Amino acid sequence: MAQNLEREQQKREELEQIRQELYLEEQAETERKKEMAEIEKRIRQRLDLRQMYEEQLALKKAVQQAVQEEEEAFRQQMLAKFAEDDRIEQMNAQKQRMKQLEHRRAVEKLIEDRRKRFIADKERELAERQLEERRQENIRAIVEEERQKLLKEHASKLLGYLPPGILKExxxxMLGEEFRLTYKKRPGDAFSQES
Structure with a gap:
């Protein structure tokens, strides 16, 4: 009788030890997966940033080229207009040179004014865009805060009804180890793919 009890006790202890080892292995595997997912996410972000930078650089060069071509066309157009208005061809050589220099200065001033207006417009657009991005970020933060508050209040009551993918890891x-263990027992992919 005593031997039977001892054997039963030993079996229970062995089973408990196996359960503990399995639990620790599962935890370690979960942590490894989280770590790998984080590394992959950082790599993807770096690649996305590099591609975005290269695209922005190419776009910037294209815009600069287009602006230079447009400015040169404007320059030639205005010089021709001023020459026609002042009837340069009827002047002597000295007066022609003086008038052409005057025209070039006037055209460069016009181009500089156009550049300043263009830069001011772009700076205003950027400020408006940044303001809108901050506003959207604030809205997202408030929505996320409310979502977490609702989860903390109601998630445990809804545990049996939450479809897979609704909750992020x-x-x-955030909801605690007890909730995690219960939630992980559910079939299928328990977590949303969002990070």
Whole structure:
């Protein structure tokens, strides 16, 4: 009788040890997956940033080229107009040179004014865009805060009804280990793919 009890106790202890080892392995595997996902995410972000930078650089060069061509066309057009208005061809050589110099200065001033207006417009657009981005970011932060508040209040009551993919892994971490263990027992992919 005593031997049977001892064997039963030993079996229970062995089973408990196996359960503990399995739990620790699962935890370690979960952490490894999280770490790998984070590394992959950082690599993707770096690649996306590099591609975005290269595209922006190419666009900037194209815009600069287009602006230079447009300015040169404007320059030639205005010089021709001024020459016609002042009837340069009827002047002597000295007066022609003086008048052409005057025209070039006037045209460069016009081009500089156009550049300043263009830069001012772009700076205003950028400021408006940044303001809108900050506003949207504030809205997203408020929505996320409210979502987390609702989860903390109601997630445990809805545990049996939440479809897979609704919760992100960060949400489950926030809701505690007991919630995580129960949620992980659900079939299918428990977590949303969002990060």
């Amino acid at each position: 960060d949400d489950v971490d």
